[in-house]
């Protein structure tokens with residue numbers, strides 16, 4: 434008898450920095466979406482594809498919901514909300530290690546969403562006093578009414594697997610939409626841009642990483658596997674005063690960012706890379722429609 438396979442889209446919605454991208458990476462077992470300790474790391478909707486004997490889950494990681502200060506933030510929140518259209522199941526992720534709160538915008542989206550929804554109460558490993566957890570879960574279930582809550586650590590494969598099993602229960606029957614060799618639909622050149630952005634976020638302080646963006650101008654992958662992949666990337670900087678800080682004394686910062694990005698990308702692509710970074714000042718790029726379009730931010 435033919436097995437009844439399941440398949441569907443599952444979006445992760447939540448405030449910024451709660452662990453949405455970490456969850457998708459743990460589920461898929463690959464670096465699909467960049468993770469940093471800073472809020473507002475994810476800027477677009479990113480798909481991570483998970484397969485097992487039960488079927489296929491297409492996770493949609495989304496930018497964190499926050500009160501936007503500028504145009505980029507507004508676009509990110511809009512992308513997150515629009516990502517819920519056509520999704521089969523919604524995961525609301527809440528940070529268990531912080532004082533309990535659910536943003537009004539999120540509550541509105543949760544109410545509007547007609548399909549099945551679950552809550553993932555993440556980062557429980559950071560809650561030292563476990564007695565604090567139960568009252569928080571009770572309060573959360575009062576706010577969200579009738580929504581199942583999973584206290585987990587998104588860094589734990591075991592915990593994430595429990596959520597995956599629960600997701601399959603609610604997904605519709607269907608054949609996989611993507612080949613089981615794919616773990617994401619993102620182009621390799623866009624993964625390269627994201628990895629560089631990750632290292633900008635990790636090495637730059639305060640508002641500086643938020644005024645940067647990365648374009649890949651050249652991505653040449655020779656057929657001969659022994660030859661290096663040649664990547665040329667442009668780092669856009671939105672403020673004049675940020676450019677020398679990003680580059681660093683004698684270019685030491687940009688050199689460090691380049692080396693860290695190249696090493697991570699070599700790991701992901703399984704090939705040697707020649708990476709060249711160019712820093713370009715583009716004042717106020719987040720308000721320039723052409724630049725936003727090129728970055729996939731609309």
Ligand SMILES: Nc1nc2c(ncn2[C@@H]2O[C@H](COP(=O)(O)OP(=O)(O)OP(=O)(O)O)[C@@H](O)[C@H]2O)c(=O)[nH]1
Pocket residue numbers: 447448449450451452453454455456467468469470471472473474475476495496497498555556557558559585586587588589
């Ligand atoms: N201790 C602990 N840290 C976690 C856990 N999940 C995520 N983190 C950390 O929380 C930080 C934010 O994680 P992300 O996955 O980038 O969070 P996000 O919700 O995708 O954030 P944005 O994309 O900025 O909205 C990172 O430093 C992660 O390592 C967890 O279960 N336990």
Ligand SMILES: [Mg+2]
Pocket residue numbers: 453454455466467468474475494495496497
């Ligand atoms: Mg993220």
